[in-house]
Amino acid sequence: MQAYEFIEGYEQVIDRFGRWPSFHDGEVLRIILDRSLRLPGGPSIPSVEVYLRGWIMGPELADDGRYTLHNDSVIHFLFEDISAFELEGFNQQNVVTSLNLELSGEPQGGANVLHVEFEHCYQFCCAFIARRAKVVDLRPYAEQPASLA
Template sequence: MEAYEFIEEHKKLVTHFGQWPSFHDAEVHCLSLHRPAKTTSGGNIPSLELQLRGWVLKQEVSETGFYKLHGDAVIHFQFDGIFDLKIEGFNNQNVLSSMNLEVVNDPSMAGSSVLQVELAHCYEFEASFKARAARIISVTPYA
């Protein structure tokens, strides 16, 4: 299994781009933290919503000399049951060099897997966290 397959509705993104993108030069448009959901025992489940503007670059160059952005879109992710959250350098642009995903074992719940997410920095901003569940809410063409 590819790590991105851990994300529910990942096919929305693969269908839109024709592949899973690396998110190289993607921009974080929105990052918000919530705790609205409840566990069966009444506790809160921390969640992180992330909206990234991303695209796929191919070897195609525009008439102005820049690489063409294929599938330019804003992708809205939701990550539930987050922990080990680290955020640094949030600024006016928040460009990533990549979004790295890995499925790892959850030490607090033997036998369970979680998604480890790294938003690798390109300019100041970077973040990492683990999530017990993830899904793509929407893929919206960038206007």
């Protein structure tokens, strides 16, 4: 199993981009931390929502001299039951070198967990472990609400 296959709905990303993208030079537009979900009579289940802009960069140049971006989109991820959360350098431009995913089993033979790293490019970086993950939504960047554009 590829690590991205741990993410429920990963097929939407494959369908949009033709493959799982590296998200090189992608940008984290929004992060929402939430601990309000609770198990009945139990502890909170922390989650993080990430809105990540990504594309496939083409070899051709646009009129302005920049490489053409194909399928420019925003993917809304939800990661649940997170731990070991680290965030650094959130700023006006949260560009990442890549989105790194790795699966590993929990100690004592438990279920797989997903190690998530938004590798830094310009100050911003973020890493955590999630027990569940899913693609909530995927839309062309041009169709995003003004608050995300």
